[in-house]
Amino acid sequence: MKPKSSVVWNYFNEVSGNTAKCKLCQKIYSRKGGTTTSLKSHLKFVHATELEEFAKLETEKKDTVQPSTSTPVQEVTKQITLKDTLTKNQKWCSSDPKSIEIEKLISEMISLQDLPFTFVEDCDEQIKNLITKCQKNATQFNHPQIAQSELHKIQKEQLNQDVLGVVQEYNTRCNSTFYMLERMIKIQDSLCFYASKHNIPQISPEEWLQLKKLFTILHSFEEITRNMSDINxxxxxxxxxxxxxxxxxxxxxxxxxxxxxxxxxxxxxxxxxxxxxxxxxxxxxxxxxxxxxxxxxxxxxxxxxxxxxxxxxxxxxxxxxxxxxxxxxxxxxx
Structure with missing residues (x-):
C-alpha cells in the first residue's frame, strides 16, 4: 500500500477509502472523493490548537529536500528545452485543450464531491448525523416495491395528497442530497405516517425544523449551481x-x-x-x-x-x- 504523504494523517486513522477516524476526538468523518480536504477542515474548526502544529509540520515537510532517485539519463531527459523556456510564461487561451481539460476536472470535483454538503458536514456533527438519518430512511424505499406501494397508498387514500416517491441520494449526481431533503420535506406527513407503522428511524419534530432550515440555507447553493452551469x-x-x-x-x-x-x-x-x-x-x-x-x-x-x-x-x-x-x-x- 502506498504510504500516506499528507501530514494530516498524523491526526487521523483511515477507516475505509471514504472515511477516517480522528485520533483527537475519536469521531469518524467522511472523505468524499478520497481527498483530505474535509480532514483539514475538521482540524481547522474543531481542533484549533492542533491546527498550528499541523501547519508547522506541513511547512517543515515542504522545506525538506528529498533525495533524488533519478538516474543520470533520467536527469538529462528532464532538462527544460529552449522551446519550453520561451513558452513557460505564456498563459493558455480558453480554447487550449489543456485549459479545457483543467476546467473539466475542476467542474467534476465540485459536482462529484458535492461541495455545499461537504462544507456543511465539516461544520457540525449534529447536522451530519441528521443527513445520515435521512439517507437511511430514504434507503428503506430504494428496492422494496411493497414499501413504495404502501407509501403511495397512504398519500392517495389516507392523506389525499399527490403520489410522490422518495428521492434517493447518488454520489455521482450533483446536489442529490439537496433533492433528497427537498422531497422528504414535501412528503413529511406520509413519511411520518409510514414510520409510525414500521420499524424505521423516526425524525422528531425538532429534527424536521432543522431539516427545513438546512434546506433553506442550501437552496441558494442549488440555484446558483444551476445558473452557473447554464450554457448561456x-x-x-x-x-x-x-x-x-x-x-x-x-x-x-x-x-x-x-x-x-x-x-x-x-x-x-x-x-x-x-x-x-x-x-x-x-x-x-x-x-x-x-x-x-x-x-x-x-x-x-x-x-x-x-x-x-x-x-x-x-x-x-x-x-x-x-x-x-x-x-x-x-x-x-x-
Whole structure:
C-alpha cells in the first residue's frame, strides 16, 4: 500500500477509502472523493490548537529536500528545452485543450464531491448525523416495491395528497442530497405516517425544523449551481452570482429562527467559500466583463474598484501593450 504523504494523517486513522477516524476526538468523518480536504477542515474548526502544529509540520515537510532517485539519463531527459523556456510564461487561451481539460476536472470535483454538503458536514456533527438519518430512511424505499406501494397508498387514500416517491441520494449526481431533503420535506406527513407503522428511524419534530432550515440555507447553493452551469451564462455573471450567494447566507444568518448551530454552519460555509474561490473572484477579466454587462453596470463594486476597472479599459482602448490574456489581478469584494 502506498504510504500516506499528507501530514494530516498524523491526526487521523483511515477507516475505509471514504472515511477516517480522528485520533483527537475519536469521531469518524467522511472523505468524499478520497481527498483530505474535509480532514483539514475538521482540524481547522474543531481542533484549533492542533491546527498550528499541523501547519508547522506541513511547512517543515515542504522545506525538506528529498533525495533524488533519478538516474543520470533520467536527469538529462528532464532538462527544460529552449522551446519550453520561451513558452513557460505564456498563459493558455480558453480554447487550449489543456485549459479545457483543467476546467473539466475542476467542474467534476465540485459536482462529484458535492461541495455545499461537504462544507456543511465539516461544520457540525449534529447536522451530519441528521443527513445520515435521512439517507437511511430514504434507503428503506430504494428496492422494496411493497414499501413504495404502501407509501403511495397512504398519500392517495389516507392523506389525499399527490403520489410522490422518495428521492434517493447518488454520489455521482450533483446536489442529490439537496433533492433528497427537498422531497422528504414535501412528503413529511406520509413519511411520518409510514414510520409510525414500521420499524424505521423516526425524525422528531425538532429534527424536521432543522431539516427545513438546512434546506433553506442550501437552496441558494442549488440555484446558483444551476445558473452557473447554464450554457448561456457568461463570465460577467460569475462575480454577481457568488456575491448573491454570500448575501443570501448573511440574510439567513440574521433571521431570528437561526440558532447557534446554523450560525456556525453559515460562518463555516462562507469561510470555506472564501478559501476555495478567492482567486476566482479577483481575476480582472471577470471584473471587466461584469462592469461592461448592462445588467450589472458595476453596481456591486466600490468606487475604488470601479476606477481601477475603468483605468484598465482605457488602457485597452488606447492600444496599450496589454492583451486580454496578460491583464493582472484586481481585488474584487467577495
Amino acid at each position: 451564462t457568461s463570465i460577467s455573471s460569475v462575480i454577481p452570482l457568488i456575491h448573491t450567494l454570500k448575501h443570501s447566507l448573511q440574510i439567513e444568518d440574521n433571521k431570528p429562527d437561526t440558532n447557534e448551530i446554523f450560525k456556525t454552519v453559515i460562518k463555516c460555509t462562507i469561510d470555506q467559500m472564501n478559501s476555495r474561490f478567492e482567486d476566482h473572484h479577483s481575476y480582472k477579466l471577470f471584473a471587466i466583463a461584469t462592469y461592461l454587462d448592462p445588467r450589472y453596470k458595476g453596481k456591486i463594486f466600490s468606487e475604488v474598484i470601479k476606477e481601477e476597472v475603468e483605468s484598465e479599459l482605457m488602457s485597452l482602448f488606447n492600444g496599450g501593450n496589454k492583451s486580454a490574456n496578460e491583464v493582472q489581478n484586481i481585488d474584487v469584494p467577495a
